[in-house]
Amino acid sequence: MHRRQLLNLLLAGTALLLPWSAHAVQIRNARLWKDADKLRLVFDLSGPVQYKTFTLSAPERLIIDMSGARLSGDFSRLPLANTPIHSIRSGHFGQGDTRIVLDLNEPLQLNSFQLPPQQGQGHRLVLDLSRAGNAPLQIAAAAAVPQPERAPNKPHPKRDITVVVDPGHGGKDPGAVGARGEREKDVVLAIAQLLAKRLKREKGFSVKLVRNDDFFVPLRKRVEIARQHQADMFISVHADAAPRLTASGASVYALSEGGATSATARLMAQRENGADLLGASTLLNLKDKDPMLAGVIVDMSMNATIAASLQLGGSILGSLAGITSLHQKRVEQAGFAVLKSPDVPSILVETGFISNSRDSQRLVTARHQQAIADGLFQGLQRYFEKNPPANSYMAWLQESKNNRPA
Ligand SMILES: [Zn+2]
Numbered sequence: 001m002h003r004r005q006l007l008n009l010l011l012a013g014t015a016l017l018l019p020w021s022a023h024a025v026q027i028r029n030a031r032l033w034k035d036a037d038k039l040r041l042v043f044d045l046s047g048p049v050q051y052k053t054f055t056l057s058a059p060e061r062l063i064i065d066m067s068g069a070r071l072s073g074d075f076s077r078l079p080l081a082n083t084p085i086h087s088i089r090s091g092h093f094g095q096g097d098t099r100i101v102l103d104l105n106e107p108l109q110l111n112s113f114q115l116p117p118q119q120g121q122g123h124r125l126v127l128d129l130s131r132a133g134n135a136p137l138q139i140a141a142a143a144a145v146p147q148p149e150r151a152p153n154k155p156h157p158k159r160d161i162t163v164v165v166d167p168g169h170g171g172k173d174p175g176a177v178g179a180r181g182e183r184e185k186d187v188v189l190a191i192a193q194l195l196a197k198r199l200k201r202e203k204g205f206s207v208k209l210v211r212n213d214d215f216f217v218p219l220r221k222r223v224e225i226a227r228q229h230q231a232d233m234f235i236s237v238h239a240d241a242a243p244r245l246t247a248s249g250a251s252v253y254a255l256s257e258g259g260a261t262s263a264t265a266r267l268m269a270q271r272e273n274g275a276d277l278l279g280a281s282t283l284l285n286l287k288d289k290d291p292m293l294a295g296v297i298v299d300m301s302m303n304a305t306i307a308a309s310l311q312l313g314g315s316i317l318g319s320l321a322g323i324t325s326l327h328q329k330r331v332e333q334a335g336f337a338v339l340k341s342p343d344v345p346s347i348l349v350e351t352g353f354i355s356n357s358r359d360s361q362r363l364v365t366a367r368h369q370q371a372i373a374d375g376l377f378q379g380l381q382r383y384f385e386k387n388p389p390a391n392s393y394m395a396w397l398q399e400s401k402n403n404r405p406a
Contacts, residue, residue: 024096025049027066028122029073032083037137038130039083041102044073045123053112053127058230059343060104064112064127069098084108084129084137086390089304105390106131158393160206161384163199164231166338167192167209168238168272168348171216176241176353178360185214187363188237191351194373195237202381204393219273219337226344232389233312233380234346236338238272239363240327241355248356249327250320250372253348254309255340256333257302269334272348306333308345311387316349316379323375324352324362349376 026046033040051066075088086103108129115124131137167189169175175184192209199207208229210222226234240251253265313331320326327350339346351372352359362368388395 025066025069025123026072027069027098027100030075030078030088032078032080034083035137037134038128039085039108039137041085041127041129043100043125043127044121045069045125047123048114048116049123049125051112051125053110055107055110057107060107062102062104062108062110062127062129064100064102064125065097066100066125067097070096071098075100156396156399157391158204158396159391160204161232161389161392161394162206162208162229163380164208164210164226164229164234164344165192165196165199166222166226166234166236167211168236168338169216170211170214173216176239176355178354179357180360182354182360182364184239184241184354187239187354187360187369188351189214190366190369191372191376192237194370195235195376198373198377199380202377204397222338223341226341226346231344232384232392234339234341234344235376235380236336236346236348237376238348238350239360240268240350240353242353243355245355245357247327248353248359249325250317250352251326251328251350252313252317252320252331253336253339253350254313254331254333255302255306255336255346257306257335261333262328265332265334268332268350269336273335273337302342305341305343305345308387309339309347312345312380312383313347315383315386316347316376319375319379319382320349320372323371324359324368327353 025048027043028046029044031042031044033042049066049069051064051069053062053064055062071090071092075090078088080087084105086105089101089103091099091101109132111128111130113126115121115126117123167185169185169188171185173185175188177183189211193212196207196209199205208225208231210225211217222236223234240247251268253268256265310331310333317326317329317331331347336348339348352363354360354363384392384394385398388398
């Protein structure tokens with residue numbers, strides 16, 4: 001083929017593509033119908049759309065990508081109560097594409113198709129969701145009082161809330177070292193073990209320690225342990241060091257996707273990340289997915305888990321306030337590698353300053369270690385009472401409290 005012919009062909013192709021790219025399809029609205037055995041979600045569009053769908057598990061998600069589509073509607077008012085859809089999120093990726101993520105309570109089968117304008121309706125993308133073998137979805141009527149998401153005759157699963165407790169540093173990495181040789185790795189192991197013991201005593205909690213002895217665990221491995229156990233919460237226990245020896249008290253950190261909230265937070269993140277530096281991309285177990293698409297999902301779940309982490313952090317600061325002085329009165333945020341788990345809300349607690357002689361003298365005593373562990377436990381418990389994970393024993397407890405006659 002001559003070069004000119006090739007060029008003409010390319011130009012022709014571009015011309016054909018132009019109408020798609022010049023006029024982005026608008027996603028104007030979403031509507032939801034509940035049927036005995038089917039859930040129908042309809043997107044009202046300004047025109048036909050190119051789309052694809054795929055699913056991800058643990059947690060179950062259904063992803064709908066619409067190319068050249070812009071979101072102009074609002075999904076927040078969809079009546080999702082009593083449906084297998086837990087939440088709907090959306091975001092932009094690529095050049096003007098939109099991704100919609102349905103967080104599902106269980107795996108569902110999807111049948112999707114587009115409808116042209118008819119009977120006063122415009123272009124539509126229809127998603128029909130059903131259980132395998134068309135088993136009934138057991139959805140209550142829309143007007144009914146919201147019920148828990150389980151079928152009424154099934155027993156409550158009352159599953160345990162899984163907390164992964166991560167004693168910082170260990171082995172070749174001592175962490176901060178005090179004036180009298182106090183080592184962060186020993187102090188935080190003792191506190192973490194006491195916290196684990198306290199959680200094990202409490203009905204409805206199960207706990208996993210990242211290390212139960214003095215050995216080194218890479219940051220990446222710590223995050224993997226949290227994800228492997230499908231943890232409801234990851235809590236990393238540390239004790240600070242600062243060049244200014246008067247610095248004292250406890251602080252709580254959550255991950256920030258953007259910049260650090262303070263210079264201290266930035267320095268802390270650099271120091272805690274120092275043991276083994278790594279990039280966020282190596283943490284993600286989404287290798288089989290298009291990396292760009294995977295990135296959008298990660299961003300979205302990151303935002304949700306950071307919000308939960310900040311709430312838990314606030315609760316823990318509240319309970320530590322009675323036990324130790326606070327270095328920071330609010331939850332600080334920075335790019336801690338150990339907190340970069342897209343699905344698991346994660347916080348890092350600096351229990352005090354090893355570099356401060358008063359703090360470190362207290363931190364090595366069994367009595368203060370127990371008090372800090374109790375404070376962490378109370379903070380966790382208060383958080384989960386307010387935000388019980390679906391199907392947990394704590395959720396069952398809160399539901400039966402609410403249903404008790406006044
Ligand atoms: Zn540390």
